[in-house]
Amino acid sequence: MSIDTASLALPRVVTEHARQFFIDGRWTEPSSSATLDVINPATETPVAAISLGTAADVDAAVAAAKRAFDTFSQTSVEERIALLERVVAAYEDRMDEIAMAVMLEMGAPISVARQRQAPAGLGHFKTTLAALKAFSFEQTMGTTTLRHEPIGVAGLITPWNWPLNQSALKIAPALAVGCTIVLKPSEVAPLSSIVLASILEDAGVPAGVFNLVQGDGPTVGAALSEHPDIDIISFTGSNRAGADVARRAADTFKRVSQEMGGKSANIVLDDADLETVLMRDVAKMYVNSGQSCNAGTRILVPRDRMDEAAAIAARYVDQLVVGPPADEATNVGPLVSEIQFDRVQELIESGIAAGATLVTGGTGRPEGLSTGFYVRPTVFADASNDMRIAREEIFGPVLTIIGYDDEAEAVEIANDSDYGLAGMVSSADHDRARQVARRMRTGMVHINGASANPAAPFGGYKKSGNGREGGEHGMREFLEVKSLFGDLS
Structure with a gap:
């Protein structure tokens, strides 16, 4: 049985903001007029058009994330728990919008979009929330204290096949530990990320903590990978693109966490x-x-x-x-x-x-x-x-x-x-x-x-990548470890 065709329209937030980016806590106009049609794979016709970001848009988003890091990295665990709880509540209210966006952008059957795709992202926010409540950011070794601190500004590059799953696997742990974020979703399936950005906005994520820049890999992905103020790139996608990201990131010595293909x-x-x-x-x-x-x-x-x-x-x-x-x-x-x-x-x-x-x-x-x-x-x-x-x-x-x-x-x-x-x-x-x-x-x-x-680490060996996502292990990807010697307190 088909769903009501009147409900096949894109979520309103997508139609309002498809040609905008979310930078420094507000929806902003792109620096370029270039756009890209998002094709509905069931009809082979455009369902929307997004703006294509440039290096200038990445610079603006990274600058906002860098400014926000000074404050957000110092928030308490309790404050970040409360933030993730608000994200979970806001996400639960928008499940139908997410499912509709995923169906129209990448062709997932509506049953899969509702029962698997949309819930996958929500599940990772919930799993990370539980891991955050149990995580110890400090450990004592005699008179030495080991502190786990947020690594900094995180550049997140996500694929089209499970758009909410992959974005949440990165956004949730980054927020949990106190990192700030610039997200570049796949330009093939970018619409659900607009709904997600709106969810984070509604949940009260502070300005600059989460930023969304749409665009392609050779432009926006490359700019993120090379940017000197990005401290970690978390990438999910093809081996070809993953190798390119790693090469571009090498000159700035940033951490690169990758989840790529499989032939299980x-x-x-x-x-x-x-x-x-x-x-x-x-x-x-x-x-x-x-x-x-x-x-x-x-x-x-x-x-x-x-x-x-x-x-x-x-x-x-x-x-x-x-x-x-x-x-x-x-x-x-x-x-x-x-x-x-x-x-x-x-x-x-x-x-x-x-x-x-x-x-x-x-x-x-x-x-x-x-x-x-x-x-x-x-x-x-x-x-x-x-x-x-x-x-x-x-x-x-x-x-x-x-x-x-x-x-x-x-x-x-x-x-x-x-x-x-x-x-x-x-x-x-x-x-x-x-x-x-x-x-x-x-x-x-x-x-x-x-x-x-979902609390166990997700990741692989060999050409499947070098990172781990999910639960506590996903949080550790976004942390540095500092040793405080002679910390008699």
């Missing part, structure tokens, strides 16, 4: 209930149209059960409803952009050409959907780990099933990746699954379908 392996051991495990985990993989960096896109099964695994996966995928995001029945919406659509099509073609078995799906749009960046949910079987569909992050509704002969080979295949963000392992013997999990070279492993703990 899901090991189904030979004693697992194949039907139960695959129906559970295949469903998780297709959430958000497969556009999640930690999705279990490589499923590893015993080679002699490949045909059975492929049939189970196809049975689930073939009942998915691909369609307009505004329809409550839709499971899989469009991909975020034409660029992403073309990339996924090319990778599906590569899998076919490499000799993987196309179980279901394939190239082209689903039947009846001639407009919109829709991709046919696809399953490949009999793949080898050297194929592009097994090595590259597809970021779409494409699953690759790989066979193995024994447990040792399964672990070897799982670890044979440039990435190391997440992993999954299932077994009828929980201790066996635990032992396999300990051998997987990833920052996170889900054992027997366990959900992620």
Whole structure:
């Protein structure tokens, strides 16, 4: 059932401020008249236009954040707890606006936008609030005091696939420890960040503590990365962009925390209930149209059960409803952009050409959907780990099933990746699954379908990045440690 079409309009705050930035506590006009259309991926037509920031806009935002840091860094823990509590309350009042903005900007089905995308950001503010209440900013070592102090002005660069999740993962801990912020969201999905800025404004975040500058990576992202008054860059995005950010940040010796791609392996051991495990985990993989960096896109099964695994996966995928995001029945919406659509099509073609078995799906749009960046949910079987569909992050509704002969080979295949963000392992013997999990070279492993703990660190090994987000570990990314020797007090 579709939602009321009258409610498909953008939130009023977005229409009012789409061509403005939030700097020093107020909505301001940009320094340039350049704009960029935000394309609704379901219709391929503009839903709004944002202003494109320049280095001058970044300078203004950073100057405001630097001024505000002198005061905000000295606030008490109690004051920052009260601030985060107001943010949580203001966020809860605006959930529908957030969900609508996310649906229109990046094509998330309305059910996903309401039940997953919007709540994800709220959850991180709540988790950080709990971590702040428990965190000790000072520790005693004899006559030495260790003080954890805010690092300074934080430049935050966030992606389009989980816009509220990724922004909250950075904003919440930065505010919690006393840092000030300049946020550059993805220009592909920038509208929900306007709602978020309004939420922070309503919550009474002091002027200059949070600043929003829209724009592209080569201009605004580069200016943030190179800026001498930015003390930390927290980046989530592609490896290409992450490497560029790190290079640009090097000359000013600022801290760089990165969370990048993934090609997570899901090991189904030979004693697992194949039907139960695959129906559970295949469903998780297709959430958000497969556009999640930690999705279990490589499923590893015993080679002699490949045909059975492929049939189970196809049975689930073939009942998915691909369609307009505004329809409550839709499971899989469009991909975020034409660029992403073309990339996924090319990778599906590569899998076919490499000799993987196309179980279901394939190239082209689903039947009846001639407009919109829709991709046919696809399953490949009999793949080898050297194929592009097994090595590259597809970021779409494409699953690759790989066979193995024994447990040792399964672990070897799982670890044979440039990435190391997440992993999954299932077994009828929980201790066996635990032992396999300990051998997987990833920052996170889900054992027997366990959900992620939002208070636990989120991040990975190798090309998946070098930072950790969430809970106490997320706060530590924005802290420096000072030793006070001979502090007899």
